Amino acid sequence: MKWRWAWLSLLLIGCDRTPPDHKVHITYWEKWSGAEAAAMQAVVDAFNRSQDRIVVEFLSTSSVDRKTLVATAGGDPPDVAGLWVPNIYSFADRDALMPLDDFIRAEGYTLDEWAARYAPVYADMVRYRGRFYGLPATPATTALHWNKRLFREAGLDPDRPPRTVAELDEFAERLTKRDPRTGAIVQLGFLPQEPGWFSWAFPQWFGAKYVDESGEIAIGHSPAARTAYEWVARYTRRYGLNEVRTFVAGFGGFASSQNPFMAGKVAMVLQGVWMDNFINQFAPGLEYGVAPWPAAQHGQENFTVADLDVLVIPRGAKHPREAWEFIKYVNSINPYAQRSEELQGMELLCYLQKKQSPLRQWSPFFERHHPHRYIALFRALGDSPNAIHYPKIGIWQEYRRELDSVFESVRLLARSPEEALAFCQQRVADSWRWHRRSLERRGALWTIGTPGEHP
């Protein structure tokens, strides 16, 4: 009999989760690993030191979106999750995220005032159906990175990057080298599939829309999208399907010194603000320049693909108020910082990750002593009217997969752009109808065009 009680009390002790320090412990799951995770850990430590009521327990985890999804479905989500921005749209459509609007109002801000703290493109990304479903962690913008040494060798001015897509093609041609004996490619000026992360953005770069004003899928009817994919196919035709394939097989992984840009195999790439970190690590001394991506349309200046890591509070989180306190801290700065140790919140995080801050206000120290030498450009790109981001629809993952499939089949010359686009249009439009019917069933259907919505 005594043993039974002993077992039971052991079991109960096992279940008791009140921490001995009487503080509120909140869990925070984040996608980052390595140096990026270390940067966030520093911010978490600073937050934990800054007050004595809340302790954030930081956990770096792979596939954070899927794990958050499963944990939320199971009713035991983390209090804060670091997701990718498109997750917001699909999760919010399924009522899996807490809107932050009430917390923001409780801070004495209107939603628009709060939005005005950020460069517009980032505020727009986290505001879905007029509500804030998350706040930025770190932002990114993308730009042309070019190898100055290869420019010089090709007889090009190393300080004069291409400014239009026509120039990009022309420079690419001059930067391409073949083995005179075998004809095999040994260097390419540009390759649309390298790194391939932004191929979904090519149609919009050429002026296409993914979703039209009436909220319908619009890619298949867009002449600009066709132009974009014809441009992609031209690269394969010009350099040869098999030749490119063999050449590409020699590329190493992105985060390695065999990265084709860092190894000098591809002279120009579209890459993000993070690239500098990797170059410093894997190809220190690489002589490269950064400039806005060339224009594909007349007057299209400072085109960039903006992206965002976001912090959200999953529905069912045990400590939403404390989670908000942490998210708010990450979105704050110390405008009077004089040294890197005095940086706070967003600036500490972005300083350590060497990214721009998404906030409009930068402390003088952060602006002047930022470790990324091209940071002013990436900041300016975030303010650009030609900064684009993922369309805010709940089926974006699927849409993007179809766009990637169009890109693949066109690049491999397996399908013509018209054919591939027609297929994509039919599939995504069908899936969009299906998704909206699902929302309708739950009384959650909304229409694009509600105030504050620019998909």
Next chain:
Amino acid sequence: MTVAERRNLRNGLLFCAPWLIGLSVFTAYPVGASLFYSFCDYSVLQAPVWCGMENYKRMMRDTVFWLSLKNTLVYALLSLPAGMVVALSLALLLDTGARGMAFFRAVFYLPSIVPLVASAMLWLWIFNGKFGLLNWVVGPVFRFFGASPPAWLGDPAWAKPALALMSLWGVGNSMVIYLAGLQNVPRELYEAAEIDGARVWQRFWHVTLPMISPVIYFNLIMGIIGTLQVFTQVFVMTGGADGAPARSTLFYALYLFSVAFYDLRMGYASAMAWVLFLIIVALTWAATRLTEKRVHYGT
């Protein structure tokens, strides 16, 4: 029931309880629930809403679903027969009783215990179009005929054959089962056949094959089940769940995975899982019917 019987029953059930609970909570319930969800609009995040046959009707006109099914069947047709022939051939070689047989048995079995992800990474290099071992070997043959060697996983036409080729790396399991079957064939049958003047090939065809036919049948069924569900190595080697290049390796389980976990259409994914189950049942039934007359279970 006497007191003793009742106690025995209770104790018996108690001893079975871990298994019974495990089966009902972790197998029976999920299986039952997925059947229910397959008739629902369900995203995991919200309560399921009954939608009747909608998911199944959708599947019929989902072109990518049909593509994934076709890819899977093509892969199975390439990988399964080749795997069976290679496994049986290796088993026959190992059954000759040559010296060092135990060593070779271990060597041929070894790849089966290498984790799939690890061997997938290894094969990525073997298939590399520029530096790959495979092209180093077969490249000269292709060039002799004036063709350039394939880029394997980089080429939609070669990606499936490449994966089928790689699947041969894991034949160790079925090889061991064949070997056990071969060693169970009564030696006197061979002696009798030899006295009757049967040659090697005739002994194989008229003694060995009929005697190990239940093992062949077993490996066939397990092979059907395994190849139709292929996932891990493809997911690792083609960099995600969309079956690169150009959806040539988009297999059934991969498409199911992305529908479930990327698109959050758990109801549709459940329906797909049930259809795959029915396909496997049908193929198993067909295989059983077709081989009925040829499988001999001793006397």
